[in-house]
Amino acid sequence: MAVEVTQKEEVLKAIELFILQRDKRSKDRASWTICQEGSWTLTQLHIVSLIRRYPSVSNNAFLSKELGLSKPAITKAVGLLLKKGMIDSAKKEDDQKAVYYSLTEAGERLAHIHDELHLKAQERYSQLLSSFSGDELGVILRFISEWTKQMEEENWKV
Numbered sequence: 001m002a003v004e005v006t007q008k009e010e011v012l013k014a015i016e017l018f019i020l021q022r023d024k025r026s027k028d029r030a031s032w033t034i035c036q037e038g039s040w041t042l043t044q045l046h047i048v049s050l051i052r053r054y055p056s057v058s059n060n061a062f063l064s065k066e067l068g069l070s071k072p073a074i075t076k077a078v079g080l081l082l083k084k085g086m087i088d089s090a091k092k093e094d095d096q097k098a099v100y101y102s103l104t105e106a107g108e109r110l111a112h113i114h115d116e117l118h119l120k121a122q123e124r125y126s127q128l129l130s131s132f133s134g135d136e137l138g139v140i141l142r143f144i145s146e147w148t149k150q151m152e153e154e155n156w157k158v
Contacts, residue, residue, distance in 0.1 A: 043069065043077045045114040048086060051101050052111035059098040086110055 050066055051058040063074045078101065081087045086107035089099045103111060129137065 040110070041077065043067065043073070044081055044086075045110070047074070047077055047081060047101075048103060048107050048111040049114050049118070051087060051103050052108065052115070055102055056100075058101045061098065063101075081107070 046067055047063055050063060054062065060071050060074050060078070063069075063078070064071045067074070078087065078089075081101075082089060085104055087101045087103055089101055091097075091099055129140075132140065
């Protein structure tokens with residue numbers, strides 16, 4: 001039993017360290033992005049990336065569905081992107097209800113920076129994950145899924 005507790009304590013300590021390192025790296029990356037293009041939230045960066053990949057269907061409903069965020073949250077994030085000249089908005093002739101978004105030249109640069117950073121992160125994660133067996137990956141997946149579920153449930157309570 002003592003071994004289990006010690007192992008759990010080690011895992012908890014590892015999670016704490018992971019979160020601290022991730023926060024530090026996020027701040028470092030955020031500082032770099034701020035210096036390059038301005039101050040942006042992760043949601044805004046994901047929005048410009050989605051608009052870049054799916055220009056013909058990028059409206060609030062699409063962005064909300066793809067990012068798993070509420071339409072008001074999308075509206076708020078998009079508002080700042082519009083204000084800072086990263087995206088333009090327009091209605092389609094065949095759909096006068098929905099507003100669709102496109103990237104400006106500055107928005108294209110921002111999306112490119114985000115996509116490059118995202119690709120590098122995916123490559124690092126893939127390399128790391130290749131050092132685990134299938135069974136170990138299953139445990140990691142189960143842990144992350146349960147953790148995510150718990151966070152979502154806690155967000156609903158707040």
